């Protein structure tokens with residue numbers, strides 16, 4: 001029986017290392033190509049990741065993991081003796097640093113240049129409307145995640161780095177979009193406030209000053 005299924009594109013640079021390491025670690029992965037044109041596979045992918053993005057890992061036991069870096073670390077750490085994370089804590093952090101650099105810096109930049117040459121649709125966010133639509137999709141992911149089992153925090157029963165970092169990225173979104181976020185994403189806003197109010201966070205970031213400025217809204221049919 002396979003270790004799990006990897007939803008991916010043919011090809012996707014975000015999947016190469018994951019597949020290579022799985023193979024090295026003796027983990028059998030079923031590969032499912034889930035481009036939009038592969039309608040049936042794409043529909044399945046959406047059940048696991050409403051953003052429609054790959055890679056997504058679905059374990060034989062039903063465990064679902066999205067986000068390339070998390071999947072790469074999951075597959076790598078199946079081998080407790082793996083040399084692929086370096087040998088010290090500092091190596092480990094440098095590995096994370098390069099994963100983040102490649103994933104959020106190199107790839108989006110390259111995609112913006114190479115995809116048009118391949119006559120593939122541009123997937124990076126190329127104007128404010130696109131970004132706004134994707135931002136709302138991201139908010140829906142957070143809202144659904146937090147609503148499931150009444151979660152107080154993203155990962156555990158208590159605050160983790162995931163909460164602090166993600167709330168940090170949302171501070172300006174809340175300052176600008178608060179009227180709409182409060183209505184559309186109540187759980188997200190509760191969680192945001194809970195984390196923001198943590199003394200360790202608020203003492204550094206300061207009082208949350210909400211702006212009263214005009215902001216773009218999704219057209220009615222996209223809400």
Ligand SMILES: N[C@@H](CCC(=O)N[C@@H](CS)C(=O)NCC(=O)O)C(=O)O
Nearest residue numbers: 012014052053054055067068069123
């Ligand atoms: N943050 C995600 C980004 C994944 C991503 O953008 N994947 C691309 C392929 S490499 C994709 O699925 N694009 C399709 C889309 O965004 O609609 C991750 O790191 O896994």
